[in-house]
Amino acid sequence: MIGSDPFVRNEREVWIAERSDRLAAVFAERAPGHDREGSFPFDNFRDLKEAGYLKLTLPKQYGGDEASLYEMVLAQERLARGDGSTALAVGWHIGAMLQLRYTKAWPEKLYAGFCEAVIRDGAMVNNFASERATGSPSRGGRPETKAVRTEGGWLLTGRKTFSTLSPILNHFTVSAYVEEEEKTGQFFVRKGPGVSIEETWNTMGMRSTGSHDLLLERVFVPEEERIDGKGRGEDTGMSDYGGALLHIPACYIGIAYAARDYAVRFAANYKPNSLPGSIAELPNIQRQIGEMEAELITARTLLYAAADRWDREPERRPEMRPELGLAKYTATNHALRILDLAMRIVGGSSLSRDLPLERMYRDVRAGLHNPPMDDAVITSLARRAIAEVQQQADSGRRGAGEI
Structure with a gap:
């Protein structure tokens, strides 16, 4: 039975919408407290993991739901009716996974391993590109974060702003300028030595997205986890044209x-x-x-x-x-x-x-x-x-x- 919403067109979309509705109802009860305190909603993300929401846009071959762009929009709109901060934050993860499914911008081994971590551990990812000096990366500024070649890989040093999901992520991608090549590179970073979070996010709205500053101090990234130009197919760009x-x-x-x-x-x-x-x-x-x-x-x-x-x-x-x-x-x-x-x-x-x-x-x-x-x-x-x-x-x- 298709619901009354004209944008819910089939039984699969009913299932997607109803899951988001159930989560939204719970998140709406918690939203005032997280907003008041400016706290990150770890409880909401536990629920998202248990509900299988984090694998929404993963391909079926890796255990995901392989949601279309339309289905992702439907899921996100319904989720945001309960708590905008949580929806916007998790949106960066499921949006990134949808983008990667189409662009194939990561090496196959890295991509497959990360999909397995999403299913097994509830892993998430976001791309950190914004910086104070450059503003939004969409404006085309060159990152001040630097990548310097070292034995077996690269050392990254810099600061990223608007790093949404930073309190909960163990993996993220970072843009950094490679001076010897005079170009910007993309790197897959694992939280560890040299990675820290400065809790700078104290805003008027979207107070619970955890968009703090990410600090990198000589963080080692293996050569195989520099991801630009190492995709799995012909389309190795990082763009899906905005989808x-x-x-x-x-x-x-x-x-x-x-x-x-x-x-x-x-x-x-x-x-x-x-x-x-x-x-x-x-x-x-x-x-x-x-x-x-x-x-x-x-x-x-x-x-x-x-x-x-x-x-x-x-x-x-x-x-x-x-x-x-x-x-x-x-x-x-x-x-x-x-x-x-x-x-x-x-x-x-x-x-x-x-x-x-x-x-x-x-x-x-x-x-x-x-x-x-x-x-x-x-x-x-x-x-x-x-x-x-x-x-x-x-x-x-x-x-x-x-x-």
Whole structure:
């Protein structure tokens, strides 16, 4: 029996959605405490491991669920309805594993061994690239983290910021500049001597993602675990053209969905003594609810359509980057609008730290600072439009010349 959500299309997706819903219900109870303390939700990640969620995007040959991009988006959106911090944090792991499944950017032995560790131990991974001096790696800055050749491998020294999941990871990948080659390399790092975490993450929103600073001091990486250029197939690049990053908009739309539900329930049940019924009967409240629905439906439709197209048309992925960026741009900005409307409906009590809306409002603000950034998305759309018009003009001139 397919559920009422129009984006749940078959029984497998029902199973994926229901698992996320069960986890989200538990995480929602814990979220206020973790947010208040700024603590990492180790309890949530134990539950994710036990539920098999960490193997969602692993290939079936290694015991994973081999979720499609669409299915990953569905799982993440439903999970974020309970706790945005947990969903965003685990999203970096399952997104990375989905990306690796397609790009084959790791050597086979390393990839197979890590998949086994995910199944056996609940291992996770994230790519640490951001630095204070360079900002977001999407801007193209050269990392200040250095990789120096040594006997049998490399020594890495540097500091990474926004290192989400750092309190729980035993493995991660790091970008570092290789001066002798004048290029940036990618390295698989295991937590051990020379690796430390400085707890710098004390933010307004997404307080429980554990995005502290990672410090590397002459950390040894064996030659075989330098992973750039050592992939398992022809596509050894680290890019899937932005597909895996859809875990980000899925998270923020999930938070907005939960806020919409809260505000609508509040409106239906709140009956001030100045009215004969609930405030949901007031035209102004109905207008605001309708505006929330319009924002939510638009963002979800674009997000799921982009994921579905990415799955169905692999040959078109290189040209889909602007479309995927638009899905993120729309989701995060619409989520902000939905939270604003939800808080207007609930009124002054929405500011209370005893209620979830103020936390959700702070969390969705973080979406503006996750890649791709708004300005980059808008610029890419503009360039595509300009290129299309120029191509049409060129084609028209060629046609006229033939006549």
